[in-house]
Structure formats: C-alpha cells, structure tokens
Amino acid sequence: MSKIKIGLSMLFCLSESFTSLLKRLENVNVHYVEILDEGSHTLDGKRVKKLRKIAEARNIEFMVHSPFADINIATPSPVLQRTILKRLEKSMLHASQLQSRLWVFHPGLRSAVTSFYPGSDWRLNMDAVRQLLKIAEKHGVKIAIENVPAPFPFVLKDVEDFSRFYDELNDDLSLTLDVGHAHQNQQVQAFITQFSDKIVHVHASDNKGNYDAHLGIGYGTINWTNVAKALKRIGYSGTVMVESVRDVEESLQKLHEIFH
Numbered sequence: 001m002s003k004i005k006i007g008l009s010m011l012f013c014l015s016e017s018f019t020s021l022l023k024r025l026e027n028v029n030v031h032y033v034e035i036l037d038e039g040s041h042t043l044d045g046k047r048v049k050k051l052r053k054i055a056e057a058r059n060i061e062f063m064v065h066s067p068f069a070d071i072n073i074a075t076p077s078p079v080l081q082r083t084i085l086k087r088l089e090k091s092m093l094h095a096s097q098l099q100s101r102l103w104v105f106h107p108g109l110r111s112a113v114t115s116f117y118p119g120s121d122w123r124l125n126m127d128a129v130r131q132l133l134k135i136a137e138k139h140g141v142k143i144a145i146e147n148v149p150a151p152f153p154f155v156l157k158d159v160e161d162f163s164r165f166y167d168e169l170n171d172d173l174s175l176t177l178d179v180g181h182a183h184q185n186q187q188v189q190a191f192i193t194q195f196s197d198k199i200v201h202v203h204a205s206d207n208k209g210n211y212d213a214h215l216g217i218g219y220g221t222i223n224w225t226n227v228a229k230a231l232k233r234i235g236y237s238g239t240v241m242v243e244s245v246r247d248v249e250e251s252l253q254k255l256h257e258i259f260h
C-alpha cells in the first residue's frame with residue numbers, strides 16, 4: 001500500500017472571500033489542505049485563529065503557500081528585497097502559528113536590468129534562499145522551493161537549473177514538485193528521478209503542455225499513471241495536492257484511484 005497522501009490546495013477558490021474559504025473548509029473532505037497566503041486569503045492573526053479552530057474541529061492539517069504576486073526574491077533593489085523578505089517572514093510566522101506542515105515558495109525572477117549584470121539574478125536568488133532558510137529556522141517552519149514554468153522569467157525553471165542550485169546551496173532545502181509546471185518543460189519524470197531525495201510535497205494539476213492552465217486531473221496531456229509509478233518507484237510518501245482551479249472533486253477522486 002502506498003503511503004502517498006492526497007490533499008487539496010484552496011487555489012480554486014482564491015477569487016472568493018476569506019469567509020467563503022472558511023465555509024468551504026467546513027465542508028471539505030480531505031485531511032491535508034494548502035492555504036494561499038495571498039489575495040483575499042492573505043493571513044493575519046485573527047484569520048489564523050479561525051483556521052486553527054476549523055483545523056481542530058475537522059482534523060485538518062494545513063500547508064501554506066507563500067505570497068507570490070509581485071514577489072521576486074531575486075529583485076536587484078535592496079529596499080524591495082528587504083520588504084519582500086519581511087513580507088515572507090510574516091507569512092512564515094503565520095504558517096508557524098497555523099502549525100503548518102510546510103511553507104512553499106517560488107524562486108526569484110530575472111528583472112529588466114538583469115542583462116546588464118550577468119549572473120546577478122543567480123546570486124540574488126541564492127542569497128535570498130539562504131536568508132529564507134535562516135528565517136524558517138527561527139520560526140521553526142519547514143520550507144520547500146517549488147519548480148515553476150516558462151515563459152515566466154524565473155531564475156530556476158528546469159532540472160538543470162535546480163541541479164546547479166542544489167549543488168551550490170549545499171544546505172537542507174526541500175522541493176515542492178509541481179507536476180503541471182514540470183510538464184511545460186516535459187521534465188516530469190526527470191524531476192522525480194533527479195530530486196527523489198528532495199521532494200516532500202507535490203502540486204497536481206493538468207495542462208496541455210502549452211501553458212499552466214491548472215486544469216482538472218485528466219483534462220490535459222499529463223500521464224498521471226506514469227507520475228504515480230515514478231513517485232512510488234522513489235518511495236515517495238509525502239502529500240500530493242490537487243491544485244486545479246476546476247473539476248476539483250473529480251480530480252481528488254481520480255488521484256485517489258491513480259495513487260492508491
């Protein structure tokens with residue numbers, strides 16, 4: 001029997017109010033739930049308390065996805081980087097209060113001036129990740145970097161980038177494998193094989209390989225049976241979260257069938 005745990009990201013209702021999120025949480029039928037500290041679901045002390053209440057009443061374990069809109073941890077502006085790290089620290093603090101199992105974040109992005117300073121994006125990203133690791137340690141939060149797709153100008157996109165990154169980082173940082181994102185690079189299998197010892201969390205949504213559509217499982221061109229096989233082959237026993245924005249119930253059902 002596989003020990004893979006199926007859960008749900010609340011991305012599908014990010015356009016709704018926080019109150020509506022709470023209502024949905026009172027009815028979800030999963031143990032593992034990922035909350036996005038972003039948009040109308042942005043966390044604060046009061047909201048954390050409300051979420052903890054639901055978690056206890058409904059036996060839910062939370063993960064937190066860090067803020068990601070306009071968040072570039074590799075920004076070349078020192079004042080912006082300080083602000084961004086401050087914002088992310090607040091997010092980690094709330095994740096810790098939420099007793100979150102994991103805090104997921106995106107790598108930095110190239111900027112409009114990157115080409116004038118070759119290699120600066122890589123260094124800035126590395127520096128920010130090291131700072132995030134320190135902040136995480138301070139708050140007792142486990143963090144994981146997520147692979148993200150082209151065409152966005154992320155500093156880390158494919159397997160080669162992440163290999164170099166992990167070699168240079170030489171520190172203990174986990175990976176959230178986003179299957180839909182890896183599918184954009186046709187590197188789902190490569191990511192699973194290469195980072196078998198790093199992956200602690202998986203985001204699952206489908207797409208047709210052309211853009212990150214966050215379709216329901218089975219509505220794109222990802223071979224989920226092969227994904228499940230590969231994850232089992234590496235002995236993966238972490239969480240696989242439905243992160244589609246439609247056909248959510250059906251996607252949960254399908255993942256249960258595919259992974260168990």
Ligand SMILES: [Mn+2]
Pocket residue numbers: 146178203243
């Ligand atoms: Mn994702």
